Amino acid sequence: MVDSKESRTDTERPVLRADRPAFRETLHVGRPNIGDMERLLARVEDALERRWLTNRGPYVQELEQRICEYVGVKHCIAVCNATIGLELAIRAAGLGGEVIVPSFTFVATAHALQWQGITPVFCDVDPATHNIDPAKIERLITPRTTGIIGVHVWGRACNIKALSDISDRHGLPLLFDAAHAFGCSYRRKMIGGFGDAEVFSFHATKFFNTFEGGAVVTNDDELAETVSLMSNFGFAGLDNVIYIGTNGKMCEVSAAMGLTSLESLDEFISVNRRNHQAYQRHLDGIAGVTMVTFDEGERNNYQYIVLEIDESACGVSRDALVEILHAQNVRARRYFYPGCHRMEPYRSYYPNAGLLLPETECLSERVLCLPTGTAVSEDDVALICAIIGTAIEHPGAASAACGISEDSAT
Numbered sequence: 001m002v003d004s005k006e007s008r009t010d011t012e013r014p015v016l017r018a019d020r021p022a023f024r025e026t027l028h029v030g031r032p033n034i035g036d037m038e039r040l041l042a043r044v045e046d047a048l049e050r051r052w053l054t055n056r057g058p059y060v061q062e063l064e065q066r067i068c069e070y071v072g073v074k075h076c077i078a079v080c081n082a083t084i085g086l087e088l089a090i091r092a093a094g095l096g097g098e099v100i101v102p103s104f105t106f107v108a109t110a111h112a113l114q115w116q117g118i119t120p121v122f123c124d125v126d127p128a129t130h131n132i133d134p135a136k137i138e139r140l141i142t143p144r145t146t147g148i149i150g151v152h153v154w155g156r157a158c159n160i161k162a163l164s165d166i167s168d169r170h171g172l173p174l175l176f177d178a179a180h181a182f183g184c185s186y187r188r189k190m191i192g193g194f195g196d197a198e199v200f201s202f203h204a205t206k207f208f209n210t211f212e213g214g215a216v217v218t219n220d221d222e223l224a225e226t227v228s229l230m231s232n233f234g235f236a237g238l239d240n241v242i243y244i245g246t247n248g249k250m251c252e253v254s255a256a257m258g259l260t261s262l263e264s265l266d267e268f269i270s271v272n273r274r275n276h277q278a279y280q281r282h283l284d285g286i287a288g289v290t291m292v293t294f295d296e297g298e299r300n301n302y303q304y305i306v307l308e309i310d311e312s313a314c315g316v317s318r319d320a321l322v323e324i325l326h327a328q329n330v331r332a333r334r335y336f337y338p339g340c341h342r343m344e345p346y347r348s349y350y351p352n353a354g355l356l357l358p359e360t361e362c363l364s365e366r367v368l369c370l371p372t373g374t375a376v377s378e379d380d381v382a383l384i385c386a387i388i389g390t391a392i393e394h395p396g397a398a399s400a401a402c403g404i405s406e407d408s409a410t
């Protein structure tokens, strides 16, 4: 990080050089937020003294209770990560055959199906929301369809009403990959209680983290019971296994981190919101750069700073901009490039899937994510935006100065 005095001077329009990046230390998308370390270490010490380290220990139970209260949902099953959480929810909801999902998501959403021999049927997204487009779902329903999974991309809720109507009309279970959406709401109700179940991620890169972790949340008693049993090998009491299961349990140290992170949740959100507003201010008016915004009437966690780069309007491609930012030690990310349908095994199974996914294809060529969170200051944001400004005003010079070939500048 540059010191604040230097960054203020530089932000007017920094001179970009490959041998002296604007940031001395790399800025990452997904740098973990850490709460009160002393409280965390005290909890870890307690767990060690108790010698109760996993298998739904007291911290896990407390975290589950706190999440139920925060989200306003009946059941929370804490799990070791959201990918396993999705697999559990999918299996417990009885999905098989084909399931309709967006391709514009982290590959875990599709893998959680394919891992169990279920075919993900990719649906295009609405370019305005980046979420699955309800208007394109029904044409994908076949006799083999057993469910729909919506993804609340960037924490912005799917069109839950439209998805629920489709699910009701066709008698299809509806799940949500809510990996991005802890702390967010839809129509003033916290995400977590919609559909048959929702799955949060508490991975280190999420604004609220348990190192690795996640949770399946639901208001359905039976589904909750099944997920809970399946997450513990299917054990329903000592020596009595009643389902196929896996080991999806969260451990006590992760839950200790979760309880500690929860105590700083408001602070994490307010820093993210501050940074989001700073990005908006600094990027305002740069032609060809559009920032994903959030409905201020809803609760948001603002954990993703997402830009869409329109090369025809700004003269620089998204990929060239990413290269320039990387050369300046800003590790911008191209989530979710190139889309699940262009990753294995899906691109081999469905080589022509892109024909039905024009919005996904277009979006995955335009989107980039920038660093935020408690490791990123407002001065950092100003400097990142100034780098983007320079790159767009002088693309050739910026690329050359960053040691990037002229060809990749556009």
Ligand code: T4K
Pocket: 028, 029, 030, 031, 032, 081, 082, 083, 084, 105, 106, 108, 109, 151, 177, 179, 180, 201, 202, 203, 204, 205, 213, 214, 331, 335
């Ligand atoms: N569904 C959706 C829609 C998701 O986005 C995700 C995960 C899932 C499901 C599955 O959830 P989990 O099973 O993970 O709970 C990262 C995260 O690993 C992944 O959790 C997240 N989405 C995805 C969007 O981003 P990568 O492959 O980009 O991670 P990686 O290792 O490149 O880390 C990202 C950046 O974070 C790096 O530049 C460095 C920084 N970082 C990372 C870690 C782990 C740190 O500074 N400290 C750290 O400890 O996937």
